[in-house]
Structure formats: C-alpha cells, structure tokens
Amino acid sequence: MLLRKHLEDGRISKIEQLGLDRLINMEIDTIGPARQIVTKTLIFELTGRNSNIIFTENEIVLDALKHISKSVCSFRQILPNNVYNTPPEQNGASFIYADPSGIVENIIKQPAKNVMQSIISATTGIGKFTASEILYRSDINLDTVSFPDEKKNRIVQVLTDMQDNVKAHSLERLPVYGILTQTNRMNTIVLAKPLHLDKAKFLIKEFPNLNTAINYAAKLVPIQSPEKDILQKAISSVLVRTEKKIAALEADLKTAENAEYQKIIADTLMSNIYLIKKGLTICTLNNIYTNEKIEIALSPILTPVENAQVYYKRYNKYKRAVEEINKQMQETNDLLEYLQSLDTSLQTATNKTEVAEIRQELISEGIVSENKKGKNKTSLPKSAPLSIPLSNETVVYVGKNNRQNDFVTFSIAKPHDFWFHTKGFPGSHVILKTSLSKPTAAEIATAANLAAYFSKARNSSSVPVDYTEKRFVKKPSGAKPGFVIYTNQQTLYVTPDHSSIENILCNHK
Incomplete structure (x- = not known):
C-alpha cells in the first residue's frame, strides 16, 4: 500500500x-x-x-521491507526518517576493469585458507562459482592452499579472456548460459560456457540473450527434491556450521597462545611495583626479560598488585584454554573430514539402497532425525560395492559409501592386495586383487583412476592417489565408519579420464 x-x-x-x-x-x-x-x-x-x-x-x-535497529547492526540502521547509508564497500580489485596482473598480485597477498578464498577476497564481482571456473581453467585444484607460482601466467591469461568476454557482451548480443539443477531450477546465468561443473548434477542450456534466459527461468516448475538432494542439503548445512566453528576456534587459539605474554606483563609489573601508582590507565615499562619498552593497560580502580594479579589470572586461563581448544579443533577437524566423506559418498550413490545406508549413517551420527512414519518400512537389502574385472586374474572393488569402504578394505581385501585412496580428498576405498604375483602397471593406473573418479577431486587434474598393501591399512579403535590410517604408501598423480571410466562401468554393470 x-x-x-x-x-x-x-x-x-x-x-x-x-x-x-x-x-x-x-x-x-x-x-x-x-x-x-x-x-x-x-x-x-x-x-x-x-x-x-x-x-x-x-x-x-x-x-x-526489514527494519534494522542499532541492536541488530551498529554500523548502519535502516529505519524510517533515517539517512540511508550504503553497505560497506568491498576493498578488492574490480574483476572487470582491473589489470589481470594486478589482480593476481592481490590474490597472492591474501591471507586466506585456500586459493579460492584468496580470489574472492582479492576482487569484487567474483563469487564461488566464478572463482571455481577460474581455477579450473587455470589447471589449479579447487582445494589448493597456497598459490602455485608456476600458474601465475596462466591465471592472468584466464582473467584476461574473461574480461574480454564481458566487454564483448556489452558491445553486442551474444549467447548466455543458464545452469539448471536436477530439481529443474535455474541456479545461475553466466556469460561464458562453464567447464568446471559436474555434468551429472547440472545441465548447461544456451540462450540467445539474458532476457530470454530470465524468462525461461521464471517459467520453470521445480521438481520436488528426492531423498538424495534432501540429505545433500542437510550435510551441506552441517559442513558450513563446522567450517565456521573451526574459524572461531582458530581465532580463540590465536588469543589463547598469547598466554606467555600475559605472564611477562605480570612479572614486569611485579618487578616495577614501586614505580606504579593506583589510578593509572596505562604505563610504559622495560620488559624484564628483553629490556624492550612495553605499554601495559591498567585498571584505574585496582592497585598495582591487583593489576598484576589480573594478568596472572589471564595467563592461567589462556594456558588451560589452549589444551581445550586444541582438543576441540581436533574433534571438529575430524568431523569436517567425516562430513566431506559422506558428501562425496552421496554424490556417487546411484541407487536407493546406497542412499538409504548413508541416511542411516547420518541418523546414527545425529545429523538428520529419523522419520517416525518410516520406522516400519521394509528394510532394503545391503548395497554391494562395485566389482570390476580387469582380466581373468584381476578384479577391482570400489566402496561407494563408508559402510562399503569398511567392507572392501577389511572383509574383501587380503593382506597383500593393493589399497588405493585419494590423498587429501574424501573418496572411495579401492581394492586391487590379483591372482598373479603382482598387478601390472596398467591395472595399477586403472585402480588409481577409479579412486580419483570416485572422490571429491573427480573433476580436478593431477589428483594425488596413495596406494599401499592392505596389511599397512589400519582402523583406529572407535574411529568413524570409513576412517583408516595407513603407511608404506606410494603416490600416483592422475587426471580422471571420465570417458574411459564410464565405459568400464557400462561394460560391467
């Protein structure tokens, strides 16, 4: 109104x-x-x-539409009769107008947890989708932590090509591409055909212009999410919360690791107690250990001794906190790794039984609640791992969820069979069994290829895959499903060959 x-x-x-x-x-x-x-x-x-x-x-x-008061946001209030203030400006370089070489220099300087976050932080106009596309076109893994110097020229060229594409669209009507999900929703519209997307999860549709794409998106009727998508959403939600918790714990740990400095301040105050008078808010003293001058904040209502006691108490509190935070960090990182393995298993699940097993695992871990109405449903038979004969003497087994991973590793595999798993990425346990004295190099390469394909890194290149004899693979007491430790491994670097793997899977269904 x-x-x-x-x-x-x-x-x-x-x-x-x-x-x-x-x-x-x-x-x-x-x-x-x-x-x-x-x-x-x-x-x-x-x-x-x-x-x-x-x-x-x-x-x-x-x-x-939403009133924002001071209790909600201290920086800007959105209330009738107030002056409107725009949100804080982003500090990054413009993705469209900045020099690509300068953008790359900014990316390198960013103190982010991985290269993708560095790209997003260093620029304006780039989100997760575009950053993923830049990394893929630059032949850099999505989870790469530090910027690879040898890829510097490549990423400059990719950014230059993208800027040229944006400018070309501003001069004439060129095709755009809509990204459709499995639930018949338009995920996003982009100017260049994306290369990094998983074709099993997304459909790329070309449109003559942006208006046509938007009109098409408005007429789409979403399909009700199947069980797999519902579980995927639940896992993604917990993953986001877990990653935020890790970031908060890292900040707490940084503060707590400052414990020794609190003790230095306290010792310095006690050694110079005669120089300090009550009522001061700050004082400058020589550090008794290094003789360097340090500024010390004081409470004016406390005596010098009481101020020193405050720092001693803070020292003891921080010291105790370091142990507890490190313990929580380990537990949270283990949970993150486990959730990532569940997420990957769900992506490779191909039938109701495999999805049901993952759901049961999520229920047992308290990640999703059990559907009371479905308690009396007929239980599905246990799913079987993939079994792929490579020759009359050699067979590869692939676990597609954590239960199957434990089964292929500790029930099917014998001590001298080869065990494969991607290094640093959640994925399937792959077992290579042969009646020969040892498998051939080609069979080892195929097993490594399958391990990379059935992992989170399936769309990456140069994926590290560790392999070792099964006798060197152990499951720690009380470990979650699918979790193992291993030694005596060798590492292969493979780029998953989707067409050859899909041919293998089709021939051995």
Missing part, C-alpha cells in the same frame, strides 16, 4: 547497479503536490539472508 501511495502513476527513469556490488537502485519519477517532478528510489540489496528492499527520497528512508 505504501508503494502504491507514493509511486502510482510514477515512471521508472533509471536503473543502475552500484559498482559490482549486489545493490540495484531504481529511480522513479513522480509528480509532487506543486506539480514538480519528485524522484524516489527503490534500493534492492540482494545480499543473501540480509537482503532488503529500501524506499528512499532524497537519501532519507521512507520505509523498508
């Missing part, structure tokens, strides 16, 4: 995006009481769960 009151008979005079931010300003001209033109603005802040629509006139908020 508010918009109808203010904007009825209005005319849209301008629509603009604020830089490369997800902010759209729509200016609407209306006729004022004195028959003059009055411009009012609808501001669309398309920022995920914090999205908002704000109605302003002369930069004063008339109203908003």
Whole structure:
C-alpha cells in the first residue's frame, strides 16, 4: 500500500547497479503536490539472508521491507526518517576493469585458507562459482592452499579472456548460459560456457540473450527434491556450521597462545611495583626479560598488585584454554573430514539402497532425525560395492559409501592386495586383487583412476592417489565408519579420464 501511495502513476527513469556490488537502485519519477517532478528510489540489496528492499527520497528512508535497529547492526540502521547509508564497500580489485596482473598480485597477498578464498577476497564481482571456473581453467585444484607460482601466467591469461568476454557482451548480443539443477531450477546465468561443473548434477542450456534466459527461468516448475538432494542439503548445512566453528576456534587459539605474554606483563609489573601508582590507565615499562619498552593497560580502580594479579589470572586461563581448544579443533577437524566423506559418498550413490545406508549413517551420527512414519518400512537389502574385472586374474572393488569402504578394505581385501585412496580428498576405498604375483602397471593406473573418479577431486587434474598393501591399512579403535590410517604408501598423480571410466562401468554393470 505504501508503494502504491507514493509511486502510482510514477515512471521508472533509471536503473543502475552500484559498482559490482549486489545493490540495484531504481529511480522513479513522480509528480509532487506543486506539480514538480519528485524522484524516489527503490534500493534492492540482494545480499543473501540480509537482503532488503529500501524506499528512499532524497537519501532519507521512507520505509523498508526489514527494519534494522542499532541492536541488530551498529554500523548502519535502516529505519524510517533515517539517512540511508550504503553497505560497506568491498576493498578488492574490480574483476572487470582491473589489470589481470594486478589482480593476481592481490590474490597472492591474501591471507586466506585456500586459493579460492584468496580470489574472492582479492576482487569484487567474483563469487564461488566464478572463482571455481577460474581455477579450473587455470589447471589449479579447487582445494589448493597456497598459490602455485608456476600458474601465475596462466591465471592472468584466464582473467584476461574473461574480461574480454564481458566487454564483448556489452558491445553486442551474444549467447548466455543458464545452469539448471536436477530439481529443474535455474541456479545461475553466466556469460561464458562453464567447464568446471559436474555434468551429472547440472545441465548447461544456451540462450540467445539474458532476457530470454530470465524468462525461461521464471517459467520453470521445480521438481520436488528426492531423498538424495534432501540429505545433500542437510550435510551441506552441517559442513558450513563446522567450517565456521573451526574459524572461531582458530581465532580463540590465536588469543589463547598469547598466554606467555600475559605472564611477562605480570612479572614486569611485579618487578616495577614501586614505580606504579593506583589510578593509572596505562604505563610504559622495560620488559624484564628483553629490556624492550612495553605499554601495559591498567585498571584505574585496582592497585598495582591487583593489576598484576589480573594478568596472572589471564595467563592461567589462556594456558588451560589452549589444551581445550586444541582438543576441540581436533574433534571438529575430524568431523569436517567425516562430513566431506559422506558428501562425496552421496554424490556417487546411484541407487536407493546406497542412499538409504548413508541416511542411516547420518541418523546414527545425529545429523538428520529419523522419520517416525518410516520406522516400519521394509528394510532394503545391503548395497554391494562395485566389482570390476580387469582380466581373468584381476578384479577391482570400489566402496561407494563408508559402510562399503569398511567392507572392501577389511572383509574383501587380503593382506597383500593393493589399497588405493585419494590423498587429501574424501573418496572411495579401492581394492586391487590379483591372482598373479603382482598387478601390472596398467591395472595399477586403472585402480588409481577409479579412486580419483570416485572422490571429491573427480573433476580436478593431477589428483594425488596413495596406494599401499592392505596389511599397512589400519582402523583406529572407535574411529568413524570409513576412517583408516595407513603407511608404506606410494603416490600416483592422475587426471580422471571420465570417458574411459564410464565405459568400464557400462561394460560391467
């Protein structure tokens, strides 16, 4: 009603995006009481769960879809009659206009947990999807931690090509590409055909222009999510929470590891107690261990001795906290690794039985709740791992979930059979059994290829795959399903050959 009151008979005079931010300003001209033109603005802040629509006139908020008070955000309040302030600007280089070499230098300087996060932090206009595409085209694994210097020229060229593509679209109507999910939703629309997507999960559809793609997306009727997608969403949600917990624990650990400095301050205060008077808020003293000057914050209501005791107590608290935080870090990292293995198993599951086993595992771990209505359903038979004969003497077994992984490793495999698994990526346990004295190099390469294909790194190149004899693979007491430790391994680097693997799978169904 508010918009109808203010904007009825209005005319849209301008629509603009604020830089490369997800902010759209729509200016609407209306006729004022004195028959003059009055411009009012609808501001669309398309920022995920914090999205908002704000109605302003002369930069004063008339109203908003969501009111943001000081208790919610101290930086900016969105309330009627307040001055409208835009969200904080991003500090990165413009993905479209900045020099690609400069962008790469910014990426290298970013203190992020991996190269993908560095790309996102160093730029504006790049999200996870585009960053993944840049890495794929630059032949860099998505989980690479530090920037590989030998790929510097390659990523510069990829960024240059992408910028040229954006500029070409601004000059003439060129095709765009819609990314459709298995549930018949338009995930996103991009200017260049993406190469990094898993074709089993997404359909890439070409459109003559952006408007046609948007109209097509608006008419799509979503398909109800099957069980597999529901479980995938549940795992993804827990993964995000777990990653946030790890980041918070790392910050806490950084603070707690400062324990020794608290003791140094306390010792320095006690050694110079006669120089300090009550009522000071800060003092500068010589560090009794290094003789360097240090500034020490004090409470004016405490005596010098009481201030020293505060630092001693903080030292003891931090020291105790380090042990507890390290313990929680280990538990949380183990959980993250386990969740990633479940996520990968779900992606490679091909039938109801395999999905049901993963669901049961999620229920036992408390990640999803049991459906009470389904308690009396007929139980499905246990799923079997893939069995692929390579010759009359040699067979490969592939576990496609954690239960199958334990089964192929500790029930099917004999001590001298070869065991394969991707290094640093969750994935399947692969067993290579042969009646010959030892498998051939080609058979080892095929088993490594299968291990890379049935892993999180299936769309990457130069994937490290460890292999060793099964006798060197152990399961720690109390470990989660699918978790093992191993020694005496060798490492192969393979790029999964999807066409040859799919041929192998088709021939041995």
